[in-house]
Amino acid sequence: MSCGLALCGQQQARATHILGGQLTYVNVGPNQYVVTLSLYRDCSGAGLPGSMTLTVRPSTSCTATPAPAYPMNAVPNSRYVGSQYCPAQQQQAQCTSAGTLPNFESEQYRTATITVLPGQWTMSTEICCRPYTANLVGQGNFRYEAQLNNRIVVNGQNVDIQNSSAQYSLLDIPVPFVYVNQRTTIGFNTTDPNNTPLAPDTDSLVYSLVAPLDQCNVPVVYKPYPNNTIAVVPGSNPPCYILPPTNTPANYTPMLPMPLSFSTTGVCPVLQGVNSGQFVFDASAGYFTFTPSSYVNSAPSAGDNKYVVVGKVDEYRRLPGFGNRRFLVGSVRREIVIIIINGTNSVPSPPTASSTPGSGTTTVSTADSLFITIQPCNYSRVLLRFTDPDPQDLLTVIYTGQGDINTDILQSGDIGSYSLSGNGTAQPRIRFDFQPSPSHAGRVLRIPFVVLDNACPVLGFQTKVLVVRIAQARRDLATIAVTGGSSGSSSVTTNLATACQGGSLMLHGLISRPDSVRNGLQTYSYAWTGAGIVGTSNTRSITVAPQATTRYRLNVTPNNGFQQGVCGDTASVLIQVAPQPPTPNISRSGAMLVSSAATGNQWFINNSAISGATGNTLTPSVSGSYTVAVRTGSGAVQCESGRSAAVAVSSTRQPLPGSSLRIVPNPTPDGHLTVLLSGYRQATTLVLFDVLGRPVQSAAIASPNAQGTSFPLDLSLLPAGVYVLRVSTAGGVDVCRIVRE
Numbered sequence: 001m002s003c004g005l006a007l008c009g010q011q012q013a014r015a016t017h018i019l020g021g022q023l024t025y026v027n028v029g030p031n032q033y034v035v036t037l038s039l040y041r042d043c044s045g046a047g048l049p050g051s052m053t054l055t056v057r058p059s060t061s062c063t064a065t066p067a068p069a070y071p072m073n074a075v076p077n078s079r080y081v082g083s084q085y086c087p088a089q090q091q092q093a094q095c096t097s098a099g100t101l102p103n104f105e106s107e108q109y110r111t112a113t114i115t116v117l118p119g120q121w122t123m124s125t126e127i128c129c130r131p132y133t134a135n136l137v138g139q140g141n142f143r144y145e146a147q148l149n150n151r152i153v154v155n156g157q158n159v160d161i162q163n164s165s166a167q168y169s170l171l172d173i174p175v176p177f178v179y180v181n182q183r184t185t186i187g188f189n190t191t192d193p194n195n196t197p198l199a200p201d202t203d204s205l206v207y208s209l210v211a212p213l214d215q216c217n218v219p220v221v222y223k224p225y226p227n228n229t230i231a232v233v234p235g236s237n238p239p240c241y242i243l244p245p246t247n248t249p250a251n252y253t254p255m256l257p258m259p260l261s262f263s264t265t266g267v268c269p270v271l272q273g274v275n276s277g278q279f280v281f282d283a284s285a286g287y288f289t290f291t292p293s294s295y296v297n298s299a300p301s302a303g304d305n306k307y308v309v310v311g312k313v314d315e316y317r318r319l320p321g322f323g324n325r326r327f328l329v330g331s332v333r334r335e336i337v338i339i340i341i342n343g344t345n346s347v348p349s350p351p352t353a354s355s356t357p358g359s360g361t362t363t364v365s366t367a368d369s370l371f372i373t374i375q376p377c378n379y380s381r382v383l384l385r386f387t388d389p390d391p392q393d394l395l396t397v398i399y400t401g402q403g404d405i406n407t408d409i410l411q412s413g414d415i416g417s418y419s420l421s422g423n424g425t426a427q428p429r430i431r432f433d434f435q436p437s438p439s440h441a442g443r444v445l446r447i448p449f450v451v452l453d454n455a456c457p458v459l460g461f462q463t464k465v466l467v468v469r470i471a472q473a474r475r476d477l478a479t480i481a482v483t484g485g486s487s488g489s490s491s492v493t494t495n496l497a498t499a500c501q502g503g504s505l506m507l508h509g510l511i512s513r514p515d516s517v518r519n520g521l522q523t524y525s526y527a528w529t530g531a532g533i534v535g536t537s538n539t540r541s542i543t544v545a546p547q548a549t550t551r552y553r554l555n556v557t558p559n560n561g562f563q564q565g566v567c568g569d570t571a572s573v574l575i576q577v578a579p580q581p582p583t584p585n586i587s588r589s590g591a592m593l594v595s596s597a598a599t600g601n602q603w604f605i606n607n608s609a610i611s612g613a614t615g616n617t618l619t620p621s622v623s624g625s626y627t628v629a630v631r632t633g634s635g636a637v638q639c640e641s642g643r644s645a646a647v648a649v650s651s652t653r654q655p656l657p658g659s660s661l662r663i664v665p666n667p668t669p670d671g672h673l674t675v676l677l678s679g680y681r682q683a684t685t686l687v688l689f690d691v692l693g694r695p696v697q698s699a700a701i702a703s704p705n706a707q708g709t710s711f712p713l714d715l716s717l718l719p720a721g722v723y724v725l726r727v728s729t730a731g732g733v734d735v736c737r738i739v740r741e
Helices: 087-093 405-409
Strands: 018-029 032-042 051-058 069-074 104-110 120-127 142-149 151-154 157-160 177-179 184-187 203-210 213-215 230-232 240-243 263-265 279-282 287-290 306-318 326-341 352-355 362-365 369-374 380-385 396-399 416-421 429-434 444-452 461-470 478-484 490-493 496-500 505-511 524-529 541-544 550-558 569-578 586-589 592-595 601-605 624-632 647-649 660-664 672-678 684-689 695-701 709-714 721-729 732-740
Touching: 018 120, 018 142, 032 051, 032 069, 032 120, 032 142, 151 326, 177 184, 203 279, 203 326, 352 362, 352 369, 369 380, 405 416, 405 444, 478 550, 505 524, 505 550, 505 569, 586 624, 592 601, 592 624, 660 732, 672 721, 684 709, 695 709
Parallel strands: 177 326, 184 461, 369 461, 478 569, 496 569
Antiparallel strands: 018 032, 018 326, 032 104, 051 069, 051 120, 069 104, 120 142, 142 213, 142 326, 151 157, 184 287, 203 306, 230 240, 240 263, 279 287, 306 326, 352 380, 362 369, 380 429, 396 444, 416 429, 444 461, 478 490, 478 505, 505 541, 524 550, 550 569, 586 592, 601 624, 624 647, 660 672, 672 709, 684 695, 684 721, 721 732
16 A cells, blocks of 8 residues: 555654543442543653643532542553554654654553542543644643532432443554545444343443533634645546535534535545545444545645544433433543544454354344344354455454453353454454343443555554344244144144144144254253143153143254353143034935935035035945045144945836936047936936036936937046946936046
């Protein structure tokens, strides 16, 4: 990459040059606190002070007396120099007279244990002076400030508390060098010491961007926001210009702290056509994403490429006895200076995520965060992959939060496990194996990272936060399949099925959780309850013979994984017992068989059900043993009566004396045939039956000729097979077998 001019020369010393920092406090006993200042200074200015002084005043006044003053001494071994350069340039960026590249130096200052009685307090310390910047007027004082409300007044009642402020990560880059025209995310990441594994949601944090302070309640004045075109990328010929967005404020603001363009004019090889007018801030996580669009080729001491951004985090707490109300118990601020540089390096790409299919895990990526929702008890492996648009760059992923991810955040396996591989390569990878206990349902975990490339002279970076949301626990992932009954049918249900009186059913437990754990396949234990269980009740499938309507309940418990015995699922099914219908009887009515049951009949020939024969009557067309049964109910399980006494039909043929019946052609290849009758003098009926005795066609001859009658039949619409034609007249019945080819 090419070196921006703001990085290529040493700044001129101008008194002290304070670039940022923050003031935080930790509660170490009843009303006992230790306060820490993190201070960042420009290496080109005066050195770091030997000590600082902390003032504590009531929050309602800037002049209240007495105002206790406490010395803040430098913390041993806390001083360090910024390391945003690649190794080849880092040696030139030391905070000494030999340094030729601009950089910052940081040190911490800390009080001894001090007493802060219950009240509402402002802790502060001030130092001179600020450097010239592009968005602030002058070089006034730098005021560090924190609020502590250790007495909350609710409805006239005093509630005294102990509180530690939110703590900023020292691994975040406090003075970031940001490439012009590169989309970048920076975070004011904090953790709250009051939130512990036993009380993970004691306090909630709300982030905002605010104005920097010069004195107590006196903010620094912002410069006018550019309302004319601004020359950028001066090396272009003619020069490239940006146009400010419409409806911009008169001055810079906390939410618009730097130029962001919507369009360009001139020769702009990088900016042409880019709409970069966005400064997106996430109030829930304290991260902001932006694309700086202006780089001015001027002397570094002019401050034309330096922009101040201040993040504030307010800390709210639920108090016992006051429901879900939350009360402000403290706030802290962090001020940084963003330095815009020019170069060709591309910053690392946002990470991509993938998870175990079917685990219920979802991933959503936003400008600054990656949101992952996981299900309690379900196992899911989530992989985060990091890449860089410049394939030659190697990436380093650094966790910037407090504590240890495995031990503190993931609770030593109660939520999951974390591992990082390939760090320092072109494609680092983070692996999470999640299987949270139901006791963690509803929790939100924030895991911040910074990703650095190794480009020269300045490392490109992105700050990202992984937000892991643990969904509410579900216990409805079990279902019950019901099979059996006199009809042999089956269904899957979780609420209702039918059994016949005196009969039995089989119930089968099903589970729709992902069938895996960290090491191997999942196995389950089953426990059934309910009257009428036949045999064992602790297997996946059971037989039940209820005597009355009964609800059967199933508990399914996974045997492997974390938190064994607490990740169960339940299901139930109500088995209704239907009465057995009475056995019907068969009577004859001429050639017909008649069932004593008006509805629900099913006819059988030689113990085989006759398809479609469900009426009250049946006219047999072939010889055999006929029975009938009655079915009641509907749905998957129907109840069937016993079979009736069999009625034997030996023959249905009693031809009229002197008559004859012929079919031509027989077999019929196309279904067209002729019925030839002789000896028939009275009205004659023709009925065609299939092999199961079902009538499929009929006709009538009102006055046949005794000497001979021919009658055409059309079977072309019937399927191939064997049929029986019955010809009946007064005094006789004849039948003939027909083959439809």
